[in-house]
Amino acid sequence: MVITLKRKKLVSGKYSLFIEYYKGKMQTVEGKSKHIRDFEYLKKYLHDNPTTAKEKRENKEALTFAENVLAIRKAEYAQGKYGIKDHSKGNLLFLDYFNEKKEERYNETGNFDNWNAAQIHLEAYCPSNLTSSQVDIDFVKGFKKYLDTKARTKSNTPLSQNTKYTYYNKFKACINAAFEDGYITQNPIKKVKSFEMGESQREYLTYDELQALANTECKYPILKSAFIFSCLTGIRWSDIDKMIWSEVREEKDDEGRIYHRIIFRQKKTDGLEYLDISDQARSLLGERRNESDRVFYRLKYGQTYNAEIINWCNRAGITKHITFHSARHTHAVLLLENNADIYTVSKRLGHRELRTTEIYAKIIDKKMREAASIIPELKIEL
DSSP states (O other): OEEEEEEEEOTTSOEEEEEEEEEEEEEOTTSOEEEEEEEEEEEEEEOSSOOSHHHHHHHHHHHHHHHHHHHHHHHHHHHHHTTOOOHHHHTSBHHHHHHHHHHTTTTSTTHHHHHHHHHHHHHHHSOTTOBGGGOOHHHHHHHHHHHHHTOBOTTSOBOOHHHHHHHHHHHHHHHHHHHHTTSOSSOGGGGSOOOOOOOOOOOOOOHHHHHHHHTSOOSOHHHHHHHHHHHHHOOOHHHHHHOBGGGEEEEEOTTSOEEEEEEEEOTTTOOEEEEEEOHHHHHTTOSOOOTTSBSSTTOOOSHHHHHHHHHHHHHTTOOSOOOTTHHHHHHHHHHHHTTOOHHHHHHHHTOSSHHHHHHHHHHTOHHHHHHHTOSOOOOOOO
């Protein structure tokens, strides 16, 4: 990290003094380089071209103050970097620091939500007066054990393996950052093994089950339309819920034929998606309204709609535990079963990595099915 004193000219003509913390650069989703900087504004100002003795004195005092703060900040960074204990930093409450790291990710949709959920469990485990200097290997092991044995979801069920993996990784990132920032002089997280990521079961509907569901009455027609639309497009609940009419396009191909497309920014990844949809999927959206209107007006997320999906499935004779997200899984499986290549499926689902999509290939691996009957039948007498 590079710490420097800088100045910025204001409308008033004065210069505002501030400290810049340059932390390097990262690659964005679009492949561009993004510089990472933090700023500390000192509320000290310099006169531009001072002429009077007073203005010169004020400039000298402001500059001396700023340079002293700069020296302190550099010393604090060096203390953290080289393991020299800084007692003032050690007094920072760990929960406050975690909250600070969470807020830094406010614009990272999905990631912020996971940090927020992890914070709820950390607050249940961590004493409110625990300081960063008290974070040690026993504290780390204790939180991992808490996630593994005591933590519960809102419906009072144990956390899934992948949820434990996700929450612990946010905790781990916070500990690593605290060490880098000098709030912890020794990093205990390196001595504790993380949770293994589990392969989650992806419940989906077969074509016949989806047809049965389409032929069965749902208590909330808007829910039925949205669910089947997700089955036909693979779009997540979060993106369906926020979809507005300006994202729904009608375009023409080279031969003048009209086709339908959804252009939207994924809430989870913030990636811009161009998704072609079928005529049948477009018909589920109904008549076009104002460009800023929500497409699925009055669609709501909550226990009432979640329960109705289960009841709707039961009425259709489907006993699987189906959630709205199962519609996305259904779309992937139906595409692969109808000979779509895995790269195309990956692009339609907006996956960043192909290996995420390959999980669906395991579900429909026809060769495995064929292998089950490859051995000739035996003549068995019992």
